[in-house]
Amino acid sequence: MVPRCQVEVLYFAKSAEIAGIRSETISVPQEIKALQLWNEIEARHPGLVWFLFVCLFLYCLRHPTSSKELLAIYSIQWIHTFSAKYEKDMNEVEEKSKDIIKFTSEKLSVDEVSQLVISPLCGAISLFVGTTRNNFEGKKVISLEYEAYLPMAENEIRKICSDIRQKWPVKHIAVFHRLGLVPVTEASVIIAVSSAHRAASLEAVSYAIDALKARVPIWKKEIYEESSSSWKRNKECFWATSV
Numbered sequence: 001m002v003p004r005c006q007v008e009v010l011y012f013a014k015s016a017e018i019a020g021i022r023s024e025t026i027s028v029p030q031e032i033k034a035l036q037l038w039n040e041i042e043a044r045h046p047g048l049v050w051f052l053f054v055c056l057f058l059y060c061l062r063h064p065t066s067s068k069e070l071l072a073i074y075s076i077q078w079i080h081t082f083s084a085k086y087e088k089d090m091n092e093v094e095e096k097s098k099d100i101i102k103f104t105s106e107k108l109s110v111d112e113v114s115q116l117v118i119s120p121l122c123g124a125i126s127l128f129v130g131t132t133r134n135n136f137e138g139k140k141v142i143s144l145e146y147e148a149y150l151p152m153a154e155n156e157i158r159k160i161c162s163d164i165r166q167k168w169p170v171k172h173i174a175v176f177h178r179l180g181l182v183p184v185t186e187a188s189v190i191i192a193v194s195s196a197h198r199a200a201s202l203e204a205v206s207y208a209i210d211a212l213k214a215r216v217p218i219w220k221k222e223i224y225e226e227s228s229s230s231w232k233r234n235k236e237c238f239w240a241t242s243v
Contacts, residue, residue, distance in 0.1 A: 003030040009041060012149055013219035014231040018047040095119065099161040100174040101154055108178050108187040117172035117194040126201035128209045130189040132182050140225040144182045148218040153177075160211045164193070167207070168200040175208065177218065188220075 007026045011019045026040060042048060100116050114125055132144045161173045174192040182188045191208045195201040212218075223229045 004028065005030045005032075007032075007037060010149065012217070013147060013221070015048060019045045095121065097165070097170075098172045098174075099158060100172070100176075101157050101161075102174075102176045103148060103150060103153065103179055104176070105178065105180040108176050108190050110187065110190060113174050113176050113190045113192045116174045117192045119171045119194050122171050122194040122196055122201075124196070124198035124201045125192060125194045126198065126205045128189070128191040128205045129187050130209070131187050132184045134184045136222055139222075141222050142184065142225050143223045144188060145221040145223060145229075146177070146179050146182065146188060146218060148177070148179060148216070153216050153218060156216045157212065160208055160215070163211065164204045164207060168195065168204045170195045170200050170204050173204070173208070175212070177212075181223075 004027050007028050008023060009026060010023050011021060016022055024044075026037075026044075028037060028040060098116075110127065110129055114127060117125055132141065134141050157175050161175070164170060164173060171194045172192075174190070176190045178186075178188045189209070189212070191205050191212075193201040193204045193208070195204070219231060221229050221231050
């Protein structure tokens with residue numbers, strides 16, 4: 001008898017709308033390949049084959065002799081491996097460099113985020129604030145809606161912070177992203193970086209927002225005045241440039 005396992009599939013953004021569900025558990029052979037698993041999902045939800053952008057799913061195996069084991073998260077190109085969860089050191093001293101990451105449905109505050117990266121060792125704090133604008137290609141936008149796969153999103157942002165520290169001598173980094181509805185003029189993302197001199201923090205902030213848009217699984221829906229909406233993708237994201 002072929003050993004079998006349970007695969008948990010998570011659907012996000014438009015893929016959730018097409019499938020009509022947020023998650024499901026499928027029984028499959030334990031040695032199943034990624035493409036075989038995709039074929040199984042496609043057979044259950046044929047509409048997904050026409051929508052490549054949000055076809056991310058979580059591949060979880062429940063082995064008979066072990067606890068649930070997180071293995072990988074794949075895009076339609078099967079190119080993105082989910083790494084081990086970052087373990088934050090709870091014994092950090094006060095002025096040790098900090099990476100502060102937060103996803104929230106609450107309104108973001110520029111003052112709150114900038115205060116988190118202040119250091120007496122630094123002479124510069126650079127900020128990026130992304131807000132909802134009221135138009136897109138002639139349509140009137142009344143709000144944006146964001147959702148994210150949080151375990152991977154947080155992990156990817158920590159990798160971005162690590163990349164920044166290898167490239168520039170920065171002190172503290174804060175990345176806050178709003179989820180849910182974000183009305184016009186309100187902030188959806190705030191990135192703050194402190195450094196001894198302005199050049200490092202300015203370059204780091206620019207790198208951070210570009211990398212976030214390219215690598216972090218966050219989905220955005222534009223909601224228009226005429227009661228229509230559209231899921232959008234960032235031109236920088238790896239799955240957009242791969243198809």
